Amino acid sequence: MRNYQKRDDYRDNYRRGRRNDHRDEPQVEVEEGQRFPLTIKKMGINGEGIGYYKRMAVFVPGALTGEEAVVEVTSISHRYLRAKVHRIRKASPYRVEPRDSYADQVGGFELEHLAYPQQLEFKRDIVRQSLERYHPYGFKDYDVRPTLGMADPYAYRNKAQFQVRQTADGTVQAGLYAERSHDLIDLPTCSVQMPVTMTVMRALVKMLQDLEVPIYDEEHNSGIVKTLVVRAAANTDDVQVTFITNSKKLPHKHQLLLRMADELPQVTSVMQNINPGKTSLVWGEETQHLAGEETITEKLGGLAFKLSARAFLQLNPAQTEVLYDQAKKALDLQPGQTVVDAYSGVGTIGLSLADVAAEVRGMDVIPEAVADANANAALNGITNAHYEVGTAEDLLPKWAVAGFRPDAIVVDPPRTGLDGHLMDTILAIHPQKLVYISCNPSTLAKDLDTLTDDYRVDYIQSVDMMPQTARCEAVVKLSQR
Structure with missing residues (x-):
């Protein structure tokens, strides 16, 4: 058994400090509807501005770092307040006018009032914020690379x-x-x-x-x-x-x-x-x-993909090609190496690797998606890729018993992050290469806290898949320790 005591002590010290930071939360007498001036110190992971009123955090949607505003309290919690902007006294130089008049009313436009270069900086920062929160081993030394954005960050959602x-x-x-x-x-x-x-x-x-x-x-x-x-x-x-x-x-x-x-x-x-x-x-x-x-056909990276109604596909086709190129680069597959595409969907990631991999295998729990993935392999004349219905935590051990142990695994989980059983399975299979495509920096950081027991983080490359929103995707290259 490996000795993880040093790493465990490292985590415990950080967590002990984090608990102490919140032991004596300030109590503030405040009422809903109350207004007060507030300086925005930073932005939170959901795109809201964060300031402090008598040492209590105040979350203000639509406010930007450095702005001075009069805010109105909308809800009160034991540890924080939520408020809305009543009047901006000093605007950020990066504030812009949203194209959508309803941007402050619905989700999906959390950053439309922020200039695009600063949106990209923000998304790199929320990766760092998430790492700071969960403290995976060695996180302060991670190479978190500048976010890859779009030339025109509009009209992208398919x-x-x-x-x-x-x-x-x-x-x-x-x-x-x-x-x-x-x-x-x-x-x-x-x-x-x-x-x-x-x-x-x-x-x-x-x-x-x-x-x-x-x-x-x-x-x-x-x-x-x-x-x-x-x-x-x-x-x-x-x-x-x-x-x-x-x-x-x-x-x-x-x-x-x-x-x-x-x-x-x-x-x-x-x-x-x-x-x-x-x-x-x-x-x-x-x-x-x-x-x-019954399906429509999309083309990505020189491949054609048939999509049934419920099939998952990234919402931004142009940036999807950027994302998959980054995943391919991070995997750096060599001739003869095999790869498993977990959470495979219609096969977009795995099939993009088939030209360099000796064999691609994938799985998904949605039967229609697996049917689409196998059909897409045939559609593109790809004979070294195969997809099955099931979970990776069930199929990987089954394949291992049959003699198939992949050299690399790529995971692209939902926002909830990796299933705990799958993480255990990955650590047991212990592939030489692991690439994690994340759509949620918080669950990514939490999962890295476990994965870094056996893997080192070579780098994190954030990709802006959803401009004008606070959502951020990232490609993480991990290698065996």
Whole structure:
């Protein structure tokens, strides 16, 4: 057994200090609606400004580092306050006017008021903040590289997934929920969406209105259409529409499809996903084909990928190629080496490695995604890649028993980070090379706290996949100690 005592002592000392920092939290008498001046000292990982009122942290969405503002308290917690900007007394030189008038009302525009070069600096900094919070071994010496951004940080999102509701006067609206609520904000425009997605979205809203298709009522759990999803392929002319509904019924379906065929010729695939009842999940398990093709095709890095309605694909096609190039560079596969693509989705990462790997294997828990991945391998004439349904923590040991132990593993987990069983499996399989693609710096830092028992962090390369938001992706190169 390895002796990790030195590393454990290192962690314990940092954590002991962190606990002591919060032992005597200040108590402040303050009321909701109270206003006071505040200087913003830094920005938090969610893009909000952070200042201190009588030593208590105050989180202020829309405020920037260095700004002086009068803020109004909106909520009170034992350890912190939340507030909104009432008036800015001294603005940051990096403050810009957002293109979207509703940027301060809905999620996904947390940084649109910040100049883009400073957005990139912020995203590098939130990686550092996350490391500082969880203290993985040796974190102060990590090479955290400048964020790779876009030449034009707008019109990049290939999918619009908008909730649909009907107002008291019968007007059909489609948009996003206001922050911390289920109040729908109608979005007639959206600067970060590919224009075709908004053109199709607004046309669909008008059709639903004209045909009086029943719209879902969340309060009474009645009506049919819950959500509209429009996904466009940036490098082909394909567009897919999915109606997410409360039941299998879709009243006026025939008339709706006729109008779509006549007015929206750019739509090549129409699907219906059934997601009944009140649920926090947007998608249901059953998807039906309504018209056109069952999939759309996107091209990335010289490869073609067929995408079914529920298949995961990064929202920013241009930066996806940058991200995967960085992953390929970090893996640095040599002739004869094998790789496993965990959380493989439709195979975009693994298939991009097939030209250098001796063999690519991957897995996903969604059967449709695995079917898409194997179909995409065949579509591109790739014969050294194979995908199976299941979890990596189940399949990796099974493959090891059969004699397959990969030289490298690449993981691209959801925002919740790596499954604990998968981390144990990775440490047991102990591949020579490990690349972690993260969409959440906090869970990345937490996972690195475990992975650095056996691996060293060579570098972290952040990539801006979602400009105007506080979201940050990063490619981490890890090597055996």
